[in-house]
Every structure is written in C-alpha cells, then in structure tokens.
Amino acid sequence: MAKKLMKGNEAIAEAAIKAGCRYFFGYPITPQNEIPEYMSRRMPQIGGTFVQAESEVSAINMVYGAAGAGARAMTSSSSPGISLKQEGISYIACSELPAVIVNMMRTGPGLGGILPSQGDYFQAVKGGGHGDYHLIVLAPSSIQEAADLIMDGFDLADIYRNPVMILGDGMIGQMMEPVEFKEPGKRPLPAKDWAATGWDGKSRKRAVINSLYIAAEEMEEVMARLKARYDEIEKKEKRVEEYMMDDAEVCITAYGTVARIAKSTAQKLRSEGIKAGVIRPITLWPFPSETYEKYCGQVDFFFDVEMSLGQMLEDVKLAVNGRKPVEFMGVVGGSVPTPNQIREKIMEVIRREK
Numbered sequence: 001m002a003k004k005l006m007k008g009n010e011a012i013a014e015a016a017i018k019a020g021c022r023y024f025f026g027y028p029i030t031p032q033n034e035i036p037e038y039m040s041r042r043m044p045q046i047g048g049t050f051v052q053a054e055s056e057v058s059a060i061n062m063v064y065g066a067a068g069a070g071a072r073a074m075t076s077s078s079s080p081g082i083s084l085k086q087e088g089i090s091y092i093a094c095s096e097l098p099a100v101i102v103n104m105m106r107t108g109p110g111l112g113g114i115l116p117s118q119g120d121y122f123q124a125v126k127g128g129g130h131g132d133y134h135l136i137v138l139a140p141s142s143i144q145e146a147a148d149l150i151m152d153g154f155d156l157a158d159i160y161r162n163p164v165m166i167l168g169d170g171m172i173g174q175m176m177e178p179v180e181f182k183e184p185g186k187r188p189l190p191a192k193d194w195a196a197t198g199w200d201g202k203s204r205k206r207a208v209i210n211s212l213y214i215a216a217e218e219m220e221e222v223m224a225r226l227k228a229r230y231d232e233i234e235k236k237e238k239r240v241e242e243y244m245m246d247d248a249e250v251c252i253t254a255y256g257t258v259a260r261i262a263k264s265t266a267q268k269l270r271s272e273g274i275k276a277g278v279i280r281p282i283t284l285w286p287f288p289s290e291t292y293e294k295y296c297g298q299v300d301f302f303f304d305v306e307m308s309l310g311q312m313l314e315d316v317k318l319a320v321n322g323r324k325p326v327e328f329m330g331v332v333g334g335s336v337p338t339p340n341q342i343r344e345k346i347m348e349v350i351r352r353e354k
Contacts, residue, residue, distance in 0.1 A: 002180070003178040003179060003180045004178065004179060004180075005176055005177070005178055005179075006143065006176060006177075006178075006179050007034055007143075007173070007174065007175070007176050008143045008146055008168070008171075008172045008173045008174060008175055008176070008177070009031075009032055009033070009034035009035045009038065009076075009104070009173040009174070010034050010035075010038045011143050011146060011147045011179045012035060012076075012102060012146050012147065012150055012166070012173075013034070013035045013038040013039050013042065014038070014042070014147070014181065015146070015147035015148075015150040015151055015181060016039075016074050016100065016150050016154070017039075017042055017043075017046060017048070018151065018181050018184060019072065019150060019151040019153075019154040019155075019184055019185075020072045020154060020184065021048070021072045021073065021074045021100070021154065022043070022046070022047070022048035022049065022071060022072060022073075023048065023049045023062075023063075023066040023071050023072070023073040023074070024036070024039040024043060024048070024049070024050050024051075024073070024074050024075070024076075025050075025051045025053050025058075025059040025060075025062035025063050025066070025073070025075050026039070026051075026052060026053065026059050026075050026076055026077065027052060027053050027054075027055060027056050027058075027059050027077065027081060028052070029056075029077055029078045029080065029081045030078065030106065030114040031078060031104050031106060031114055031116070031170035031173050031174055032076050032077060032078045032102065032103075032104040032173050034173065035076040035102065035104075035173075036050070036052060036076065040052070049066075055084065056077055056081040056082075056084035056085050057084050057085070057087070057088065059075050059077075059085070060075055060084075060085035060087075060088030060089060060092075060101075061088050061091075062075075063075045063088070063092070063099050063101075064088055064091055064092050064095070064097065064099075067092060067097040067098060067099045068095065068097055068195065068196050068209035069195055069196055069197055070192040070194075070195025070196075070197060072098075072100075072154055072158075073099050073100075074099065074100040074101070074102070075099075075100075075101055075102070076101070076102035076103075076104070077101075077102070077103060077104075078103065078104045078105065078106045078170070079103065079105050079106050079107075079108050079112065079117070079119070079120050080106075080108065080110070080111055080112070082101070082103045082120065082123065082128070083123070083128070085101070086123075086128040086129035087129055087130070089101065089128065089129050089135070089163060090127075090129030090130050090131055090133060090211075091211045092163050093129075093131075093133035093134075093135070093162065093163055093226075094131065094133065094211035094222065094226075095209050095210060095211045096161040096162070096194075096225075096226070097161060097163070097209070098154075098157030098158045098160075098161055098162065098163070098164075099157060099163045099164070100150065100153045100154055100157055100163070100164050100165075100166065101135070101163060101164070101165045101166070102150075102165070102166045102168070103120055103124065103165060103166070103167050103168070104168050104169070104170055104172065104173040105117045105118060105119060105120045105167065105168065105169045105170060106170055106334075107119065107332070107333055107334045108120075113333070113334050114170070114334075115170060115333070115334025115335075116169035116170030116171045116174075116257075116307065116334060116336065117169060117170070117307050117308065117332070117334065118169055118255070118256060118258065118306050118307040118308045118311070118312075119307070119308045119309075119311070119332070120167065121167075121284065121306075121308060121311035121312050122311050124137045124165050124167050124284060124285070125137050125284045125285040125287070125315070132223060132226070132227075133226065134162075134230050134233075134285055134286075135162070135163050135164065135165045135285065136153070136156050136157070136160070136162060136163075136164045136165070136233060136237065136283070136285065136286075137164075137165045137167050137283065137284040137285040138152070138153055138164065138165070138166050138167065138239075138282065138283060138284075139166075139167050139168070139255045139256050139281065139282060139283075139284050140166065140168055140172060140256065140282075141172075141255070141256055141257055141259045141260055141280065142172075142177060142257075142260070143172065143175070143176070143177040143178075143179050144177065144178070144179050144180065145282075146166065146168060146172055147179050147181060147182075148182060149166055149282075150166060151182065151184060151185060152185065153166055155185045155187050155189065156237065158189045158190065158192075159187065159189060159190065160229055160232070160233055161190075161194075161229070162229065162233070167256070167284060168256060168257075169256050169257055169258075169307060171257045171336070172256065172257060193207075194207055195207055196208070196209050233286055234286040237283060237286060238283050238286050238287075238288045238290075239281075239282035239283045239288070240279065240280065240281050240282055240283070240288035240291045241259075241278075241279075241280040241282060242277070242278075242279060242280075242291065243263055243266065243277055243278040243279075243280065244266055244270070244276070244277040244278065245277035245278070245279065245295060246277075247275050247277075248266075248275050248276060248277030248295070248298065248299055249274070249275040249276075249298070249299055249300050250269065250274060250275065250276040250277070250299060250300060250301065250303065250346060250350075251276075251277055251278070251279055251295055251299045251301070251302045251303065252265060252266055252276060252277070252278045252279075252302075252303045252304075252305060252342070252346070253278065253279045253280070253281075253292075253302055253303070253304050253305070253312075253316055254278070254280060254304070254305040254306065255280055255281050255282075255284060255306075255312060257336075258305055258306060258307055258336075258337065259278060259280040261305070261336070261337055261338065261339055261342065262278045262280075262305055262342065263278050264339040265339040265342040265343050265346070266278050268339055268340075268343055269343060269346065274346075274350070276346070277299075279291055279292065279295070279302075281312070284312070287315045287319070289315070289318065289319035290319075291319075292316060292319035292320055293319060293320075293321075296320060296323040296324050297323075299324060300324070300325075300353070301324055301325040301326070301327055301349060301353075302316060302320055302324060302325070302326045302327070303326075303327045303328075303329070303342075303345070303346055303349065304316050304326060304327070304328045304329070305328075305329045305330075305331075305337060305342055306328075306329075306330050306331075307330070307331050307332065307335075307336065307337070308330055308332060309330050309332060310328050310330050313326070313328050327345075327346075327349050329341075329342060329345045
C-alpha cells in the first residue's frame, strides 16, 4: 500500500478502523478533534457506530458497555477530558476489559491551553483513577508509529484484557506526515468467551461484567489475577528505542516527539566531538528500566528532556538508582524545546563537571 500524507489524528482514526474498531464514543476537545470528526464520517461507511456523547463521562461508560460485549471500542480526548474519564477507566480495568484510549496532551493543569504538552505522564502511568491498576501506555514519536501502535494497542488490549492508552502530545495529532497502514496483527488472540453477548440459560456459563466485590476474599482474588497479568506484561511487553548508544558517553532520554528533537541534539553534539546517544521509551508502562541500567557503567550522565516539570524524570531516576547523575530540562506552557536549547543545557553540565 502506498504511503498517504495524513494529519496525525486522522491517521490514528483510520488505523483504529483497520484494526477492527467498530465502536467509537467521544466528545470534542482540542487538539484531538479530528479523531471524532473522522470517525463520524467513516464509521457509518463501514457499518460501525459513532456516538458523540453528551460528556466525557458518558463516552468512557459507553466504551465500558461496548467492551463488555466483546467489541473493539475506542475513545479519544485531551488532558481535561481524560481526567473526566478516569473513573470509567478504573472500572474498565477492574472489569478486565480490553479498550483503547487516546490522549493528545495539552498544557495544564486545569483547562490550561491548547498547545502541546507532556504533563499527563503521571496520570497515565501511575493510574489516574482510584485503586491498584495499570494501563499499558504506548508513546509514539511519529504519525507512522502512532498508526502502528494503535493497531498493536487493540491486540494488546485483547491479549491481556486490559485497557491500553496511546499517549501523544498535541503535535502528534496536528502535524502531517506520510503514513502507510500495515495489515492487522498476526498475533493469536484469545477467545472472548467472557463477553456479555446474551444468554439462553444453558449453552454456556453466564457472562457477568462487574467491578464490585463486597467480600474481601473475592476482591483479593481479582487483585491477585490483575497482579499476575501486570507481571506478565512487564516481562513481555517492554519497548524501547536506543539511538547511537553503542559508544555514548552522554545519554539524552525523552519520549514522544521530544525524542525526535533529542536525536537531532545528539547528532549535533557528535559533530562537535561529544559522544551522545538517546534512549526513547516506547512503553511508558511498563517502563524499560533495564535499558537504563545497562548503560549506567558506560555513560557519564543521563539528561532527561520533557515538555513538563519532570514526570518521566522520576522513573528515570528509579531506573538509574543513583549510579550516575540524572540531569533534567523541562519546557512547559506549550513551548517546544529546540536542539540548540538542549545542547546548551548539556554543555552547561559538561562544563560544570569539568
């Protein structure tokens, strides 16, 4: 299939359709509006269902219902809208249902602004709703990768019966790049014999979708099952990109579109004789801690760059565990760091260490 120039939000929506998503429930908020707009046009063409809900709270509970019936369902929003969905996301996680949630982050807290940000990292990876649960969190750095990860995300959600979040900043949604849609995944998927699709009273065990367990023993059993699943995800699904790290003495680390800027910075530093490389987590949960551990004996320091006040920074520090210095540069308010700005901050650290 030939590549097509598409806006990120529209590519995400089309990739979801190609992955088998037939139910989309959303509510407009900048900078993800093109996703529901695209779905409103395409879903009727393929026999799918599009609903613009009356609120974000309604939208996530519609996803809950469709997922409980075994359908591939998705919603999308941006930071304040995702906050409103958190209770429903927690219910979906406890009910062990597959679903895909897209967050195109904007500046905050509060209503903030409509410019890009990475300020929702904590919310995404630490569990933004109540209780002990995890989302699988995938962070694309290009439109092609966003389309690929949407397709992977639906498969991961089905395999682990767990919600998946695609976490992108507003740039991913709004910029345009060539994209080629791959064929749907070939991974074997489990049967959805748990789905509530009707019951005749005899042909199978009755399917009940539930997140309420009054008895302590029942709740403990559910949590043990979830914990075992999270352990399996941590073991099997970590994804990370290493860029020019073979001989790196300075490691820049970033995720999403900021990692692309970090790569340009590494190239610039290498042209000046400084051996720089980049670690880019693709799964923010599970976090690829082992990759950082691997380079602790090689690099002089790690340099974390984010469009936030420092959220992934905490996971980087936990991974490094005091074995090497971890420096930080944060850009907030909707500004985007430039390679020269990152380079200058790194040079300040190098001069200071000398």
